[in-house]
Amino acid sequence: MDLPPELRWREWMLRVEAVIFAAAEPVGRETLARVVGKDCSIDLLIDDLQEALRDRPYEIVFAAGGWQHRTRPAYASAIRASQASTGGGALALSDFEAMVLVAIAYFQPITRGDLSKIFGREVSRDTIASLRGANFLASGPRSPTPGAPYTYVTTKHFLTAFGMETLRDLPDIEALEDAGLLSRTATAAETDLAPAGDDEP
Structure with a gap:
């Protein structure tokens, strides 16, 4: 040039x-x-x-x-x-869908059964399908538990939609506990899970 x-x-x-x-x-x-x-x-x-x-x-x-x-x-x-149509961004999620997405982000890879234990009620296939349809979730590795159920992980689109570079940009889990939005103690006791580490999905 x-x-x-x-x-x-x-x-x-x-x-x-x-x-x-x-x-x-x-x-x-x-x-x-x-x-x-x-x-x-x-x-x-x-x-x-x-x-x-x-x-x-x-x-x-x-x-x-x-x-x-x-x-x-x-x-x-x-x-x-x-009310203009916009190209992209985060889909409007119900409160429950948003909380399921938060739980998956912190505890991935995680099964639907483990999610149900966290919330004390069944997390339906429709809820998972909705989050997958929004391209926030993908299938993770099969769980080593009996029946080898599918696990779920967040996607690159999840990071993009919420303005994060990596999962390390998730809010500190202690801050969510202090706000009463997530109970790691109850979750860990019920599901024997640890929060997601620094790895990207």
């Missing part, structure tokens, strides 16, 4: 923004390097893009191993009030 350095940099910024804007999933470093070349600093380009978008209602954020465009949280109520 035969452009003066400052115009070349601006062109690279526009190319990177266009790729991130058009992508349905977070865009990784390798993909962006193919667009601007391996010698270009992706981090500096992203920094300049984030600065250029500072006064816009959207931003570029890093989630699930790549960058993506996100509407700024301050505009969430305006978007909801508009």
